[in-house]
Amino acid sequence: MKKLINDPADVVADALRGMAAAHPDLRVDHENRVVFRGDAPRQGKVGLVSGGGSGHEPMHAGFVGLGMLDAACAGEVFTSPVPDQVAAATRGVDGGAGVLHIVKNYTGDVMNFEMAAELAAAETDTEVVAVVTDDDVAVKDSLYTAGRRGVGVTVLVEKLAGAAAEEGRPLAEVADVARRVNAAGRSMGMALTSCTVPAAGRPTFDLPDDEMEIGIGIHGEPGRRRVPLAPAREVAEMLLEPVLSDLDMTGGDGVIAFVNGMGGTPLIELYLMYAEVVAVLEKAGIGVARNLVGSYMTSLDMAGCSVTLLKADDELLRLWDAPVRTPSLRWGV
Amino acid sequence: MKKLINDPADVVADALRGMAAAHPDLRVDHENRVVFRGDAPRQGKVGLVSGGGSGHEPMHAGFVGLGMLDAACAGEVFTSPVPDQVAAATRGVDGGAGVLHIVKNYTGDVMNFEMAAELAAAETDTEVVAVVTDDDVAVKDSLYTAGRRGVGVTVLVEKLAGAAAEEGRPLAEVADVARRVNAAGRSMGMALTSCTVPAAGRPTFDLPDDEMEIGIGIHGEPGRRRVPLAPAREVAEMLLEPVLSDLDMTGGDGVIAFVNGMGGTPLIELYLMYAEVVAVLEKAGIGVARNLVGSYMTSLDMAGCSVTLLKADDELLRLWDAPVRTPSLRWGV
Amino acid sequence: MVDAEALTAWVREFARLVHEQRDELTRLDSAIGDADHGANLDRGMTAAVAALDAQSAAGPAAVLKTTATTLIKTVGGASGPLYGTFFLRAAGALDGVPDPTDPAALARAVRAGLDGVVARGKAERGDKTMLDALGPACDALDEALAAGKPLDEALGAAAQAAADGRDATEPLVARKGRASYLGERSAGHVDPGAASATLLVQAAATALAGRG
Amino acid sequence: MVDAEALTAWVREFARLVHEQRDELTRLDSAIGDADHGANLDRGMTAAVAALDAQSAAGPAAVLKTTATTLIKTVGGASGPLYGTFFLRAAGALDGVPDPTDPAALARAVRAGLDGVVARGKAERGDKTMLDALGPACDALDEALAAGKPLDEALGAAAQAAADGRDATEPLVARKGRASYLGERSAGHVDPGAASATLLVQAAATALAGRG
Numbered sequence A, B: 001m002k003k004l005i006n007d008p009a010d011v012v013a014d015a016l017r018g019m020a021a022a023h024p025d026l027r028v029d030h031e032n033r034v035v036f037r038g039d040a041p042r043q044g045k046v047g048l049v050s051g052g053g054s055g056h057e058p059m060h061a062g063f064v065g066l067g068m069l070d071a072a073c074a075g076e077v078f079t080s081p082v083p084d085q086v087a088a089a090t091r092g093v094d095g096g097a098g099v100l101h102i103v104k105n106y107t108g109d110v111m112n113f114e115m116a117a118e119l120a121a122a123e124t125d126t127e128v129v130a131v132v133t134d135d136d137v138a139v140k141d142s143l144y145t146a147g148r149r150g151v152g153v154t155v156l157v158e159k160l161a162g163a164a165a166e167e168g169r170p171l172a173e174v175a176d177v178a179r180r181v182n183a184a185g186r187s188m189g190m191a192l193t194s195c196t197v198p199a200a201g202r203p204t205f206d207l208p209d210d211e212m213e214i215g216i217g218i219h220g221e222p223g224r225r226r227v228p229l230a231p232a233r234e235v236a237e238m239l240l241e242p243v244l245s246d247l248d249m250t251g252g253d254g255v256i257a258f259v260n261g262m263g264g265t266p267l268i269e270l271y272l273m274y275a276e277v278v279a280v281l282e283k284a285g286i287g288v289a290r291n292l293v294g295s296y297m298t299s300l301d302m303a304g305c306s307v308t309l310l311k312a313d314d315e316l317l318r319l320w321d322a323p324v325r326t327p328s329l330r331w332g333v
Numbered sequence C, D: 001m002v003d004a005e006a007l008t009a010w011v012r013e014f015a016r017l018v019h020e021q022r023d024e025l026t027r028l029d030s031a032i033g034d035a036d037h038g039a040n041l042d043r044g045m046t047a048a049v050a051a052l053d054a055q056s057a058a059g060p061a062a063v064l065k066t067t068a069t070t071l072i073k074t075v076g077g078a079s080g081p082l083y084g085t086f087f088l089r090a091a092g093a094l095d096g097v098p099d100p101t102d103p104a105a106l107a108r109a110v111r112a113g114l115d116g117v118v119a120r121g122k123a124e125r126g127d128k129t130m131l132d133a134l135g136p137a138c139d140a141l142d143e144a145l146a147a148g149k150p151l152d153e154a155l156g157a158a159a160q161a162a163a164d165g166r167d168a169t170e171p172l173v174a175r176k177g178r179a180s181y182l183g184e185r186s187a188g189h190v191d192p193g194a195a196s197a198t199l200l201v202q203a204a205a206t207a208l209a210g211r212g
């Protein structure tokens, strides 16, 4: 295993020390592994809390700041945070207007956030609403399964609901924006290589030199199928076909297109993929209103990418353009 | 070779299409492979041109915009641009106040920029000053060699000289800022893995699973020595020792510390490295005034990092904090 | 006597087995999950043992409750809340029971734990989860005790049932947990949670042996 | 006769050899450089041949000048300006020469090219660069012609000198170019530019054979 780490058991704690040192405007609670906006809690503002397993950086701590999250909980690598962490985050961002939990749909995340909300309800009268993201079309949605995974759309939910909260809107409305974004967004990912979990010490799956996985998640889970390596333009088609056949993205104000790197793929390849994504969308008659290209939701050192499309409307575009000042997403301020 | 590309020969052209699509506020001259600020040339403002081989993204095109570069020339992968490209960029950013070429010290880059300046001088009366960056302490500096490589400090030169140009300062002063930054900055890099040049199709060097290269450049050149894998805290020492013994960084207004990822290393490891860098600096009595942590100057998909320290002063810190709005560095606007 | 000391021995033995099997659990989780189940449980059970060591003598319910809250505080992921809930509900079932040292009380506690896992995780048997080991184990324990078998033997039967249930997860297509994302590709692999749950029951058989 | 057609044949033969040896040149550049020398020169020489094809019949100087400007426009890196300068200076030396078909004129042109490379790159022989092949080749050519040898034989000697010079770069520690970054580690590898420069001279020996 080749990583810039010390002891595999200390990866999360060590990285949080680095975040704290790099971003003095954030407050890091090292005991609970929660990263707060320096000025949290903001009185009268809905508090936004997200979190999940570590290994997806910059998500979530890199999105803490004005116009986005108020706090992020860092679990162990690929392991959702525990209820105590989420409860500490919830207390710390409660400015009297309630708290929104943004939870990616994984059994562990959902259960731990639920238990935290139960704790919060028992201890204080903080109003907590949870919105669960589940945008990954690689997974068949069904009442009888764990349902779709929450992936790329989570970043967009954090940005857009964060902007709504920053405007001073009430919890119900902020939660509504989050749900609307999740409902209008779809993602699909692929991997060229497996990631290596530090504590495991070896790649989660073996992938021959001439094959790739289509439909992977962000935890090194193998994908839905393994196919021969293909040029970027075919990869773009393989990712977009299931997205577009799941949700009609034509019409309206176009889409927010998000090409995301999985951690081991450099930016040059992501721009190249974005060109191919735009080409496919053009052919499908879908306009791109806004875009985001970069490694925002990674899977440790996995090489690969995901594509997220969000069907936009006037309000969502306005919220997208609203100021944001976080370590990893910043504009307008 | 596992990459999100089409034909290896088209990588640069394809990626530029993606950049153009992603950033409508930039103007991309696809024929000459130059990325311009949308509003170039700015009358009365010194124009900043940089460029080099591709494969280092976001450098340089990702730094084109307000407060940084006016144009970036994209050579083939790891191959400096040709004089025609640099000449086209120079013409396109000439707002009457002269043009600064920011050139990394590689034989090819220096010669091609020189030839472009000769062309520009022959064709127009644009005043061109070139500043060559050479901050890599892994390379012994000597009159009889090609000298040190230009690496991480180039990003800082582009930011700081860019801010000076944005303030409307004359060419001589802007060039002076660039030279001052280069003189006060030092870097050292390491690799956990080799990169793979698309046209070559296989890793440039073989590196056993339990070894790393210390003193690598940004073109997949092997480093100065090969050592057993070590924990991040020892890596930080190996990188900082030669930097600090080359230039006294104590006193003054502290340093700008830049931990850079080589393309295949995820952000979590870079933050972890940053924590270790800060620990070493603290022991050495060196304060960090500003920092930058991320993959800003990559070497394709190489896993590894570099550390750059710039001895800061009041003016440099002011220029650092000045607004910048580029695809990959953005604050204050 | 299934007293506090015996339950502590159970928790310790589970921790020992998890530590020993840590890499194997992670290997199973690599095939159809995210390669952290061994590390997760090992971290949690190591903490649980430390918490029990730190805690002054307490009753049987307290032992299980400390284990539960420690797991909930330290594991995370899916298995943290699930094992946490298992021990929490089991502790609840022992709390205020006139004679918690009665084997039937133990069986009721374990059954309450199982119901807690179902309530928390909303999975069913056959979904390819830890329930596929825990469920048959509870049934076997109840049956054996109902048939008048001594605790030793009943726990032995439970451990066997757990192992059989674990093995039976191999051909299943997962419907719950992370493995469900793989769809058909999840078949052909043993579920890591079923493997760790088997260790839990085996630990009981070892640690509580001769305490009936 | 070393006329325009002969020089075109030289350029073509160089392009052919570079294309054939592309992977080998890149392999050499992987060991002590950045793994692009083969791709760089192949791109440039392919473009040069295309430019010569597109250009209407022109004099000897024009052939070399077109080659030069095409290389400068398409190669980049260190080798683009250097080979570009080589051909540019060589073209300049032929320009206006009363009888460019004279072997001595060719030798002077090649020497001018060599001087151009030195002026542009500021390297010396022994720095482990293309000069270590080009330099000895020029010397051998001059000597052979001075000794009254026919062009064929003189070019053969030059090609041999280039190959020897190339091989002699192996033990050297590089002082110029990218290989210099490796310090002592650059020893033990042949310089890629010396290898391609040897192809340039070999191409001359092949293409100009019998044209003396």
Ligand SMILES: Nc1ncnc2c1ncn2[C@@H]1O[C@H](COP(=O)(O)OP(=O)(O)O)[C@@H](O)[C@H]1O
Residues within 6 Å of the ligand: A078, A079, A080, A107, A108, A109, C029, C033, C034, C036, C037, C040, C041, C076, C077, C078, C079, C080, C082, C117, C120, C121, C122, C123, C128, C129, C130, C131, C176, C177, C178, C191, C192, C193, C194
């Ligand atoms: N809904 C559920 N009900 C019961 N058990 C579950 C459920 N979801 C997952 N599990 C169990 O949890 C195990 C995985 O635990 P672990 O790897 O620690 O968590 P995570 O999946 O969050 O990484 C699975 O193998 C499965 O047995």
Ligand SMILES: Nc1ncnc2c1ncn2[C@@H]1O[C@H](COP(=O)(O)OP(=O)(O)O)[C@@H](O)[C@H]1O
Residues within 6 Å of the ligand: B078, B079, B080, B107, B108, B109, D029, D033, D034, D036, D037, D040, D041, D076, D077, D078, D079, D080, D082, D117, D120, D121, D122, D123, D128, D129, D130, D131, D176, D177, D178, D191, D192, D193, D194
């Ligand atoms: N200053 C110099 N003078 C002469 N030749 C040089 C000089 N620097 C580099 N070279 C030659 O150029 C070759 C490398 O060319 P190439 O790989 O195309 O360029 P780059 O080093 O920019 O990647 C070296 O092998 C060497 O022979």
Ligand SMILES: [Mg+2]
Residues within 6 Å of the ligand: A053, A077, A078, A079, A080, A108, C034, C036, C077, C078
């Ligand atoms: Mg997990």
Ligand SMILES: [Mg+2]
Residues within 6 Å of the ligand: B053, B077, B078, B079, B080, B108, D034, D036, D077, D078
């Ligand atoms: Mg090169």
Ligand SMILES: [Mg+2]
Residues within 6 Å of the ligand: C029, C033, C034, C035, C036, C037, C077, C178
């Ligand atoms: Mg797991």
Ligand SMILES: [Mg+2]
Residues within 6 Å of the ligand: D029, D033, D034, D035, D036, D037, D077, D178
């Ligand atoms: Mg090269």
